[in-house]
Amino acid sequence: PHSYQYIRASTRLERVRLVELHRPAVLNALSPAVLLEICHALQAADSNPEIRCIILAGSPELKVFAAGADIKYMLTLSSEDVLNQKGMHLGTWDKIYRTLKPMVAAVQGLALGGGCELAMCCDIILATKKTRFGQPEIKLGIIPGGGGTQRFTQIMGKSRAMELVLTGDMFGAVEANNRGLVAKLYDDYEDLMKGALYLAYRISGMSPIAIANTKRSVNESFELGLTSGLKTEQAFLIQGLLNSRLGEGDDEEEDE
Ligand code: CAA
Secondary structure, X not given: OOOOOOEEEEEEOOOEEEEEEOOHHHOOOEOHHHHHXXXXXXXXXXXXXXXXEEEEEOOOOOOOOEOOEOHXXXXXXXXXXXXXXXXXXXXXXXXXXXXXXXXXXXXXOEEEOHHHHHHHHOOEEEEEOOOEEEOHHHXXXXXXXXXXXXXXXXXXXXXXXXHHHHHOOEEEHHHXXXXXXXXXXXXXXXXXXHHHHHHHHHHHOOOHHHHHHHHHHHHHHHHOOHHHHHHHHHHHHHHHHHHOHXXXXXXXXXXX
């Protein structure tokens, strides 16, 4: 694949695209340039029919997922830039979230601010037992800007989310796992990456259409009311049955 300045993209196990953040000097701080590269890599994976699942991870050398949006970059923006949203690329978060193929975040070390938000843009978060998460923006006098107030609250529950975003406190992987932010914990980075690859490998063996429709239906549960979410689910179910052999002769006859 393409070569990038701040990330690395490679193909694993034939159908899995691994995207690693690689900006070691600043703990993978997410400047717009980094986010645009991530977005580019995800869109490239989406348009490559051979790729079925994506893993987003920190890099092996660093053992950190990401320490948040790039604070030094943010300080270079003038008030006029901010007012006109110039140089901020806020829409990039949504583009990342709207990746069509399933995304597994493999999170180690720290996932703070934009780093935690980037993980939450993915579909499944895996982490090491020592990973620490947090939305520390309040300590800088600002608020999370990559979907944190919304997604974090949906996942953590209002009371704990409010406590964490209002204090900026970090919290550990065990709590993240218990609250459903993280699907599974691993002893160390090597185990985490093996686990992420195995999960991505299993997902990549499923029907790509069923995977895409399932992802969209699950994500709609966070965006729409129950009634319209259920309608989407049913529409995709019917479409899937019509397109697959399940809807044809043999199975129906067996049922009768
Ligand atoms: N942006 C820019 N640079 C960062 C950074 C960030 N978010 N986080 C770390 N760095 C840089 C440091 O400035 C330092 O660079 P120099 O060597 O040039 O000084 C380098 O990375 C290493 O960092 P530390 O020396 O601080 O490493 P540490 O191990 O002592 O501390 C840390 C690690 C606790 C993560 C600390 O770096 C830290 O608190 N970082 C900021 C975390 C934060 O506030 N994140 C939220 C950002 S705002 C945001 O994300 C908005 C949004 O929602 C979109």
